[in-house]
Amino acid sequence: MSLASEIASLVEDAINVLREKGETLSTAESLTAGSLSSAITSIPGSSDVFLGGITAYQSSIKSSHLGVSEELIAKHTVFSEEVAIAMAQGALKSFGSTWAISTTGVAGPGPSDGVAAGTVWVAIEGPVTQAIELSLSGERDSVRNATTASAMAAFARILRARK
DSSP states (O other), rough: OHHHHHHHHHHHHHHHHHHHHHEEEEESSSTTTTTTHHHHHTTTGGGGGGGEEEEESSHHHHHHOOOHHHHHHHOSSSHHHHHHHHHHHHHHHHOOOEEEEEEEOSSSSSTTBBOOTTTEEEEESSOOOEEEEOOSSSHHHHHHHHHHHHHHHHHHHOOOOOO
């Protein structure tokens, strides 16, 4: 199974569970730059559950559009668990969704602000909260694709556990 079909299968499963439960999803993306939202909306019927996403690539957008405090960013950097969680919480508030998934980290090719390329945080916020640190290798696109796949896999596992 290719990465694209693996992601599509995870997304389709998540959409079906969300639809059955009458729940909704939003995203707040930095590292993945919209690829998570794109993966979700590539599935027919995703509009039943997906409300929208914010691509907050710059720190100022994380603050102005997702409500991530500048103090939190200054204390922990944008490549942190704390900021990933705050981004997901901001998406929940902005969209009024049941669930939100956020991604932040360093895709590469080199380090950023002393953080190694491949360092990634994914946060899932909703009835269950989970933050996941990933340490990925490979080129920029493979880090972003692996982040999208990992985020959807974690979300699908959470949804299945709640059935």
